[in-house]
Amino acid sequence: GQQVMQIPQYQHVQEGEDFTTYCNSSTTLSNIQWYKQRPGGHPVFLIQLVKSGEVKKQKRLTFQFGEAKKNSSLHITATQTTDVGTYFCAEFAGNMLTFGGGTRLMVKP
Amino acid sequence: SQTIHQWPATLVQPVGSPLSLECTVEGTSNPNLYWYRQAAGRGLQLLFYSVGIGQISSEVPQNLSASRPQDRQFILSSKKLLLSDSGFYLCAWSLGLGNTEAFFGQGTRLTVV
Numbered sequence: 625g626q627q628v629m630q631i632p633q634y635q636h637v638q639e640g641e642d643f644t645t646y647c648n649s650s651t652t653l654s655n656i657q658w659y660k661q662r663p664g665g666h667p668v669f670l671i672q673l674v675k676s677g678e679v680k681k682q683k684r685l686t687f688q689f690g691e692a693k694k695n696s697s698l699h700i701t702a703t704q705t706t707d708v709g710t711y712f713c714a715e716f717a718g719n720m721l722t723f724g725g726g727t728r729l730m731v732k733p
Numbered sequence: 734s735q736t737i738h739q740w741p742a743t744l745v746q747p748v749g750s751p752l753s754l755e756c757t758v759e760g761t762s763n764p765n766l767y768w769y770r771q772a773a774g775r776g777l778q779l780l781f782y783s784v785g786i787g788q789i790s791s792e793v794p795q796n797l798s799a800s801r802p803q804d805r806q807f808i809l810s811s812k813k814l815l816l817s818d819s820g821f822y823l824c825a826w827s828l829g830l831g832n833t834e835a836f837f838g839q840g841t842r843l844t845v846v
Contacts, residue, residue: 630776657834666837667825667838712776716835719782719784721825722779724832726775726776
């Protein structure tokens, strides 16, 4: 399956700071989904982006899909301790759901 | 509403023993079903997926196998476990059409000793 690269692998932030994770692909993505996995838990779906240049917001979370549909980002404004976890991007194509490597977010109170 | 059940939650097995993990989905028909493995602190590796009864696609060659004997039942098996099979195994389902978000089970934490 297609590889989706995600950076950074880890990120420590102070509570109140912003956080961004990026996904990049060498080929055009059909769509991009984002999931959050709390420590010890299972991934939970956050959102799906399909259109070129699409931007969606969920409270302090902003999701973007690149114009060329080869990259995506998740930005969290003013992080809180409840944001701790690993954030994954994923592409659904050909009945396969392929995940990026994830970015583990740690928030210092 | 749809629910997904995965069991057991934790499992400790000796090297060379067999494995059977079961996943069932309720409240939907003909879902896509997936098995993923997650090593500690790592990403999600797709092991198998299925679009229908008896249809299994394998992504990673290994000593694991999967079966789908019923529409909403997905089983992950091994005849002889290796130490490297330790990890967090996650079952998931999606509709596969239009809104393709995946719903995950609670996972099975397998330790091979």
